[in-house]
Amino acid sequence: RGDLLMLGIETSCDDTAAAVVRGDGQILSQVVSSQEDLLARYGGVSPKMAEEAHALAIDQVVQKALDDANVSESDLCAVAVTVGPGLSLCLRVGVHKARKIAKAFRLPIVGVHHMEAHALVSRLVNKDLDFPFLALLISGGHNLLVLAHGLGQYVQLGTTIDDAIGEAYDKSARWLGLDIRKGGGPALEELALEGDPNAIKFRVPMRQHKDCNFSYAGLKTQVRLAIESRNICASDIPISSATEEDRQLRADIAASFQRVAVLHLEERCQRAVEWALKIEPAIKYFVVSGGVASNQCVRTHLNHIAEKNGLQLVCPPPSLCTDNGVMIAWTGIEHFIAGRFDDPPAADEPDDMQ
Numbered sequence: 062r063g064d065l066l067m068l069g070i071e072t073s074c075d076d077t078a079a080a081v082v083r084g085d086g087q088i089l090s091q092v093v094s095s096q097e098d099l100l101a102r103y104g105g106v107s108p109k110m111a112e113e114a115h116a117l118a119i120d121q122v123v124q125k126a127l128d129d130a131n132v133s134e135s136d137l138c139a140v141a142v143t144v145g146p147g148l149s150l151c152l153r154v155g156v157h158k159a160r161k162i163a164k165a166f167r168l169p170i171v172g173v174h175h176m177e178a179h180a181l182v183s184r185l186v187n188k189d190l191d192f193p194f195l196a197l198l199i200s201g202g203h204n205l206l207v208l209a210h211g212l213g214q215y216v217q218l219g220t221t222i223d224d225a226i227g228e229a230y231d232k233s234a235r236w237l238g239l240d241i242r243k244g245g246g247p248a249l250e251e252l253a254l255e256g257d258p259n260a261i262k263f264r265v266p267m268r269q270h271k272d273c274n275f276s277y278a279g280l281k282t283q284v285r286l287a288i289e290s291r292n293i294c295a296s297d298i299p300i301s302s303a304t305e306e307d308r309q310l311r312a313d314i315a316a317s318f319q320r321v322a323v324l325h326l327e328e329r330c331q332r333a334v335e336w337a338l339k340i341e342p343a344i345k346y347f348v349v350s351g352g353v354a355s356n357q358c359v360r361t362h363l364n365h366i367a368e369k370n371g372l373q374l375v376c377p378p379p380s381l382c383t384d385n386g387v388m389i390a391w392t393g394i395e396h397f398i399a400g401r402f403d404d405p406p407a408a409d410e411p412d413d414m415q
């Protein structure tokens with residue numbers, strides 16, 4: 062395995078990322094080019110703008126990943142690339158690049174599911190982590206509780222019925238007038254440290270539903286109403302220009318939001334652990350991954366849930382929780398070893414064929 066070298070390419074969302082990972086899990090390079098600046102400047106990015114940003118960055122990002130790893134394309138065993146879920150315009154940029162390299166150097170291609178990659182990167186982080194395990198995957202677009210029986214064998218225990226938790230963090234941060242150039246989630250987490258988590262009694266979602274699904278749209282609305290009813294005018298006045306009293310109010314809203322957002326995760330995860338242990342009593346690990354898993358409050362509370370149930374929490378370091386090329390390369394390695402890959406594109410195939 063140590064001889065295998067996999068290039069991973071990720072363009073499903075806002076980041077253009079690439080990495081080279083060795084079969085034994087050694088990370089040889091990791092490059093991420095973020096569109097967060099664009100997001101902050103324009104208050105959002107259209108699929109077309111995102112596609113253009115990926116197209117501008119992709120060649121350099123992949124070249125840097127190869128250079129930093131000190132390898133050339135011909136050293137690779139295959140190319141792994143995210144094929145979904147995500148914006149198709151954005152995904153195409155990565156797939157196109159992967160196919161171009163694969164065709165030129167006669168390399169197999171491994172198509173990777175973005176959410177599977179968030180889950181499986183935990184096996185790179187912790188080499189003892191065997192199937193079966195329970196995973197909570199929390200990002201901007203997804204909120205999934207999954208029982209992983211084996212490679213490619215997943216049972217969904219819960220999902221969001223509306224918004225994902227990352228979306229609620231991002232919108233709340235925007236409405237609170239935070240500086241979101243480094244992302245809404247991290248900005249809100251930072252401000253919440255200054256606030257009282259019990260200042261505002263937001264309702265915990267879905268308590269009457271005894272399942273493992275999530276809902277964050279209602280909590281988002283509660284935040285919006287809390288801001289409007291206190292006349293903070295946060296979206297007009299950035300937090301840097303707020304009065305001390307106004308800043309404290311915003312911090313209280315942030316902390317109260319975070320308390321309930323995380324409590325909702327805890328409640329659903331506790332039930333999911335109980336369900337999962339009934340189905341697979343051999344489970345030893347609870348994996349928490351995806352961008353929101355880089356949040357310290359989330360990590361602490363979910364560690365508590367894991368410990369309470371005799372499970373070990375595996376939460377990748379923040380750089381492997383948020384979108385990255387390493388998780389794609391690693392998932393590529395797992396599938397490659399299992400014999401799941403596509404042959405190199407034929408020499409006469411057009412580059413943009415998918």
Ligand code: KG4
Nearest residue numbers: 200201202227246247351352353356383384
């Ligand atoms: O997995 P990811 O990088 O991209 C998607 O697949 O969506 O997750 C991005 C999400 C964003 O909503 C971002 O605000 C959130 O993860 N996030 C955080 C933190 N860091 C990133 N949310 C809360 N606290 C954080 N520290």
Ligand code: ZN
Nearest residue numbers: 200351352384
């Ligand atoms: Zn992601």
